[in-house]
Amino acid sequence: MSEAIQTHRHSARRAVIIAYGVIALIGALFFALSFQYDFHRYEDQVGPGYLPRIAGAVVLVLGIALMIQEARTGSVLLGDSGVEEEQSEGMSRKTVIKLLTVFGIIILAVLLVPVLGLIPPLVLLVAALTIFVERMPVLPSLAVTVGAAVVAYALFVMVLRVPIPMGVFEELF
């Protein structure tokens, strides 16, 4: 097993450096914005800006340290990140399109919630994912979709009495 954990020399991985950069940026943002709040309250006690400023600084420093570590050594502890291995295999174009489609459908469904209510967009989401993205047979997919809608309505609306928004269908219920 020891060969599996050795540190290998690799060229720096761009995706990982960017990710570490995002971490540093998050730290920098919190650090900068924390100056809106008092670092200390009366008698030098911890104020509302204390933890965000210190934690922000820590994240900023760690993010930069991680970027430097990656850029200088490009070392990969196996299991630390599978990014390089995955990149070398390459994420297929089909997978990328599928992922973007799924993300897009999810975002569209959430955008439709204020208009159509909670359940209809999510039902459409299930139908779209099973029929169009996964290319599952239509009838079983529709059965799954209708089943999910009925169970969700029975459980959340009738049993748990969650006040679910109905959007334009409000008057029907």
Add this chain to the structure above:
Amino acid sequence: MLENLLIGFEAALSLENLLWCFIGVFLGTVIGILPGLGSATGVAILIPLTLTLDPLTALIMLAGIYHGSQYGATITAILIATPGEASSVVSTLDGYQMARKGRAGQALAISALSAFAASIVTVILLFTLAQFFANIALGFGPVEIMAIMLLGFATISMFSSGNLLLGMAMCAVGVLIGTVGIDMGTGVARFTFGSVDLFSGVPFIEVMIGLFALGELLNQLDKGQPKPIRARFRDLMLTKDDLKRSVMPTVRGTGIGFGVGILPGAGSTLASFLAYGTEKRFSKNRKQMGGGAIEGVAAPDAATSAAANGAFIPTLTLGVPGGATTAVLLGAFLLYGITPGPLLFEQEPRLVWGLLVSFLIGHLLLLLLNLPLAPVFAQLLRLRYGYLYPLIIFTAFIGAFAISNNTFSLWVVVVFGIVGYAMKRMNFPIAPLVLGLVIGPMFEKALVQSSALGGGDLMGIVAESPTAIVILVAAALLLVGPPVFAMIRGKSAKGLQIADADAMIQKVQEPVAADEEKR
């Protein structure tokens, strides 16, 4: 203690609690088996269903899911070399090899038995030690609590990934996200940008649904699911030799698991790795390890189960979770308006003892379910992922909405789903982020209280507490010790590490494709 136990049995043995305990362990087993779902995800998604339940009943069900999913995760580790939980990674090493050699049933049986034995022993230890630790913790003030939380941060940063800096960074990012909202000390709204939705902070259950459920499901999209190796009921019979060989690994695994489990932030993954490593070093049959040795299944599964129980000691007595799932459970406690900590044992004896007793019942139910029904549960692996993940996304969104009846929750799930997906792709550790997020506000509260106690002299008040100093030194040693030790020793051989998980799974899964072709 006896009086408390009686209260616990009385509470846990009510018909309603027994039923929810059964539902919890059953759902947990299913969740552990289904691809893309783990205990943290399962608990996070199903919290909304428990909102109308009595807190004890709700926690019994959620704890049942936690324990059940550990069993389910091992079934997938053994039958398709795909662990449902990080803690089941090492079970794939020998478990899948046993399955390939036609001993899948025996692997499943010893896994269930060793986990059961470990859980019964450790539940009894919990009964004995939980009150003891709670009594010690009663003497802790905000300074000591703050130090323990820092120890938790250090432990989870250290053990959650192969990169300490990354673990620390994720933990600190979690703490930062936890600072969003109204500051409890001053009432100042921080980082809310005028959004009323953010006044009460970033809702952590929704964050967890996003990170664990949506992130993991999306990450599974391009991964195929191999068919499971067949295991029949009659294959579950163990030989005398199997049992004899499994006794000591189970004992060692139980000890290691419980010891690691009670450390704040350590979690069951570390326990299973340490238990496997110990067997590789000390077992009589160590040369067979990796090739289908029964010790390689018994020890890590016992350790996982023991650690899962042990993790409730820091969670209940200190309010510092042992790992990601206990962090989600801690979130559930807070959602029900219960703050875990030493006072919980005094203020809510029915809840604490009822919950602990339910572990005993839950593990018994799990054994009864898993021993004969493991092959039946394994059939779930034949479910088409194309139907499964849209339904889970559907449930996740409705559940997230139900928590606060607010569309804002849906966006939190989407945003953190994307973050979770990116983290999964990069193999960034999620557990430290979650721990930082859940513990962050409590840590800040302890920080503010300590500062007030010291009249603004934080260092001074810390220096006055020997307990806090010892804990802080331990935390510092945990972070600084291993790199310094490694530098001194040079390029010495390292032990089995959690960082190896991916490489290990990859290695174990190599024959899976070949097996698939053969079948």
